[in-house]
Amino acid sequence: MRRHLLIVDGYNVIGNWPALAKLKADGHFDAARDQLLDELAEYRSHENANIVVVFDAMYVPGIGQRYDKWDLKIVFTQEDQTADSYIEKLANDLNSPLVQLTVVTSDQAEQWTVFSRGALRISSRDFLREVQRSHVEFTKSTDPFIMRENRRNVPWRTDQLLQLEKMRRRMEQPPHSR
Numbered sequence: 001m002r003r004h005l006l007i008v009d010g011y012n013v014i015g016n017w018p019a020l021a022k023l024k025a026d027g028h029f030d031a032a033r034d035q036l037l038d039e040l041a042e043y044r045s046h047e048n049a050n051i052v053v054v055f056d057a058m059y060v061p062g063i064g065q066r067y068d069k070w071d072l073k074i075v076f077t078q079e080d081q082t083a084d085s086y087i088e089k090l091a092n093d094l095n096s097p098l099v100q101l102t103v104v105t106s107d108q109a110e111q112w113t114v115f116s117r118g119a120l121r122i123s124s125r126d127f128l129r130e131v132q133r134s135h136v137e138f139t140k141s142t143d144p145f146i147m148r149e150n151r152r153n154v155p156w157r158t159d160q161l162l163q164l165e166k167m168r169r170r171m172e173q174p175p176h177s178r
């Protein structure tokens with residue numbers, strides 16, 4: 001069975017998802033990155049995909065680091081390396097018959113480069129629709145089970161319960177990966 005690996009061009013997605021683009025336009029890069037990582041972690045848990053998120057040093061000069069958070073591999077490139085060049089090299093190195101590699105970017109040149117190396121590609125906007133579809137499908141599939149439970153008067157709204165669930169998932173992770 002092929003392993004599914006998704007490589008996400010982080011700032012490209014942020015610039016193409018309306019809610020994240022607004023945060024970016026308002027100068028809240030950290031909030032946009034965190035919200036993207038939250039969305040991708042949810043998607044990963046629904047779809048059981050391995051995800052690598054690449055941010056280039058354009059907005060965070062000099063970081064050049066990698067870390068795992070929420071079961072995502074997050075990479076900040078070196079200051080002299082673009083996310084595109086990192087993604088191209090990664091796609092070249094990881095693409096094999098045992099890996100179904102998909103790159104998320106709306107950059108046409110990047111799409112054709114990774115496609116020529118055998119990877120699939122999806123635009124950032126199409127990926128937003130895929131993330132939304134996955135969320136709806138997951139929610140519908142779990143609703144019947146939730147409705148069977150005897151519930152007491154719960155003082156929490158649905159959005160608050162979702163936030164609490166996200167916090168619980170973060171707390172389950174080992175301290176070094178938070």
